[in-house]
Amino acid sequence: MSLVGEERAKNKRGIWGWLNPYHYNLERWAYTFQRVTGVAVLLYLLGHLGDTSFFVGGPTGTGPSSSSWSFIGSIFENSFGHLILVLVVLVLTFHGVNGIRLILSEFGLIMKKPSGIEYPYRPKSLGSVQKSLVWVAIAAAVVAALWTYLVLFEGMG
Amino acid sequence: MSEFKLAVQRFDPLTDAKPRLAEYTVPMREGMTVLDALLYARDYLDHSIALRFSCRQASCGSCGMKINGRPRLACYTQVEELGGEKVVAQPLDNFAIVKDLVTDLESFFTKHKQLMPYVLRSDAQELDHPTAEYLMKPEELKKVLQFTYCIKCGLCTSACPTVAMDVKFPGPQAMAQAYRYLMDERDEGGEKRLEALDTAHGVWRCHFAGSCSFVCPKGVDPALGIQLLRRHVLSGKAPRKQGEGAKVWSAPAGSTK
Structure with a gap:
């Protein structure tokens, strides 16, 4: 029997269901950002390995070309480049601190023990300790990005 | 309104x-x-x-x-x-x-069954011809009680972002029940359970979005079960070996039964 709406009847959310945290909890939002920042960090790392490999031996060294030293350097030596670097710091800090929260949670180190439950139900796994660590990750990312902004744009440090 | x-x-x-x-x-x-x-x-x-x-x-x-x-x-x-x-x-x-x-919900129930949601024992004779119930200490019951409140409505599995992508992932409901039976004092099938969970599509696919526990209407908190399960899977040590499960109740000396 063929169904007219066979594809839609499968009702699989796929990548959108995976990434969309709308209507859900704080940890689900952190999950989405952790995944997105993970990909962003990986892409940055690949680019970073690429551009630092041009610096082998410095401006007079044996890199692919000595003129590439100033070329690569010039990519980030402008307002747009600096903005990218601020974003990189934001993303890296969130991913790192939130990653520590996930390690602690996923190995049960900051999980409460199961017990009898009483109405109204409040899931122990979404308790205050790890929830506040999500906010610590957000705060750390914002502070680090602000500091980077001040260093790059206002010449501090 | x-x-x-x-x-x-x-x-x-x-x-x-x-x-x-x-x-x-x-x-x-x-x-x-x-x-x-x-x-x-x-x-x-x-x-x-x-x-x-x-x-x-x-x-x-x-x-x-x-x-x-x-x-x-x-x-x-x-x-x-x-x-x-x-x-x-x-x-x-x-x-x-x-x-x-x-x-x-067929896929949901199939996955539930695959993770053996029942007590596994080595004493086949007692299972087939029970003489009395297995005894469970109240403090042991507390370790699994909240997970027994699952009504298999499917909300947690529907909310799970991993389930949206991975058809082989058992889902929060099945894994929370795996933890419930793993920790059950009467159960002796721990090693078998850990083996079933330690696969590429098993317990490691959970990344703790917590949506399952967020939507659960019964306070089961599947995410808690899965996170606690992970340590057991990592160490590979079941809480009990064959023959170490709770014993059958026997009448105290002098009682009428």
Whole structure:
């Protein structure tokens, strides 16, 4: 029997269901950002390995070309480049601190023990300790990005 | 609010190419649940709405559906608590649609069964011809009690972002029950359970989005079970070996039984 709406009847959310945290909890939002920042960090790392490999031996060294030293350097030596670097710091800090929260949670180190439950139900796994660590990750990312902004744009440090 | 709009996703895979939202105007009354509203619409406005329900008191887990974007039990969600003038009822995500709000939970139950949701014992003779019940200490019961409240409504599995991508992932419900039986004092099949969970699509696919526990209407907290499960899987050590499970109750000396 063929169904007219066979594809839609499968009702699989796929990548959108995976990434969309709308209507859900704080940890689900952190999950989405952790995944997105993970990909962003990986892409940055690949680019970073690429551009630092041009610096082998410095401006007079044996890199692919000595003129590439100033070329690569010039990519980030402008307002747009600096903005990218601020974003990189934001993303890296969130991913790192939130990653520590996930390690602690996923190995049960900051999980409460199961017990009898009483109405109204409040899931122990979404308790205050790890929830506040999500906010610590957000705060750390914002502070680090602000500091980077001040260093790059206002010449501090 | 004397009346409100109820939008119901209508979709019959036999005849429709894609789902559409049908809107009904339902009179409000105090304490009205979304299930009440759906039944009003079905009884008085459109007899063809397909939905599944049974107990109306959050015991059976039949009326799980997506209400205003989040998986909930229709009988356990009051229209008033949703705030706003419109209630949108859609079938649960990640389960095949049979018709309208009715989803096919077969894959869900299959995965539940695959992780052996029953006590495994080495004393076959006692299982086949029981002489008495296995004894369980109250403090041991507390370790698993909350997980036994699962009504298999499918909300957690529908909410899980990993389930949306990975068809082989057992889902939060099945894994929480795996933890429930792993920790059960009477169970002796721990090693078998850990083996079933330690696969590429097993316990490691959970990344703790916590949505399962967030939507659970019974306080089961599947995410807690999965995170606690992970340590056991990592160490590979079952809480009990064969023959170490709870013993059968035997009458104290001098009692009449």
